[in-house]
Amino acid sequence: MLDFAGDLMTRGREVAVARSHGVDENMVRAHRHDYFEIYFLEAGTRYHGTDQELYRIEQSELIIFPPGVEHFSYGDAGVPFRRVVVYFRPEAVLYAHVLEAVAGQVCVVRPGGESLRAVENVVEELLTAQDVLGDGAQDEMRLLVTQLLVKLMRAERRDARLARRAGRIADVIYHLHDHYAEPIDLTTLAERFFSSPFYLSREFKKHTGSTIIGYVNGLRIGRAERLLQETARPVSRISAEVGFANVSHFNRVFRARTGMSPSQFRGREKARERA
Incomplete structure (x- = not known):
């Protein structure tokens, strides 16, 4: 699934929003921003999921991720979904106490009744402002995202965490996140x-x-992308660090997933930093 709002943020927006829907479209590679x-x-x-918890989110609920928290998402096979993402930088929030209320940790909010309708209205206003005004909508969107956070502060917070051992697949996912850089053998994993x-x-x-x-x-390519962006380590070293037996295989998988070689990816990211 294309991250339209994320693309707007890389272009310098302080607030961006996007609505999308799909079936079996999963962000299984952990990412952060x-x-x-x-x-x-x-x-x-x-x-x-984060590196600590797995959350189950139901219709009309919201989950808030602070900056820097690695997370991934997926749904049950064949189950359609529709979602809106709102991205915003800390400086976009107009009041310090509102920012402090959401800055600490991941939280799930379940607004109901009038509170839900108020949240839906603000979300629609955000989408409309961005669609109609484009780059000129940022002042209005700062106000709207602050209003949205105020409304979420008043809504019910729900403990949507699933037990670490709530199910075999959740357990396997956490194991893979902890050990992705090690050799993964399906038979050993199943045992x-x-x-x-x-069955597994x-x-x-x-x-x-x-x-x-x-x-x-x-998971390996996601980690490699971060190392390519944040370090000057050689591609061969990064390949080994993230779990590939040889750099040729790493290059093939990286290109298949990103459409470019690791060196091209690093060059593109450096060019973006200079822009």
Whole structure:
């Protein structure tokens, strides 16, 4: 799924918003950004994970991620969903006490009744302002995102965390996030979680929309992207650090997932920093 709002943020916006819908479209590769994210689920059920917790989000609920928190999301196979994401930088919030209320940790909010209608109205105003005014909408969108946060502060916060051992697939996901840089053998993995390779593969694909190897490669490439951006380490060293047995395989997987070589990706990111 294309991240239209994220693209706007890379272009210098302080607030950006986007609505999308789909089936089996999952962000299984953990990612992070230097701005807040409000994920408003308008229809369906989604799972959001960090390195510490897994959250189940239902229709009309919102989850808020502070800057720098690595997270991923997926849904049950074949289940349609519709969501709106609102991205905003800390400086876009007009009142310090409002920013402090959401700055601490991931939280799930479940507005109801009039509170839900008020949240929906502000979200629609954000979408309309961006669509009609474009770059000229930022002042209005700063005001609107502050209003949205105030309304969320008044709504019910829900503990949507799933137990770390709530299910085999959640357990496997956390294991892969902890050990993606190590060799992953399907038979050994299945034995660890008291399953057969066939059953584990089938259930993993059902829950995440991805194969186990595809998921692991996504984690590895996500980490490689960060190392390419944030360090000057050689590509060969990064390849080994994220779990690839040889740099040729790393290059093939990286290009397949990003459309460019690791060196091209690093060059593009440096050019963006200079722009």
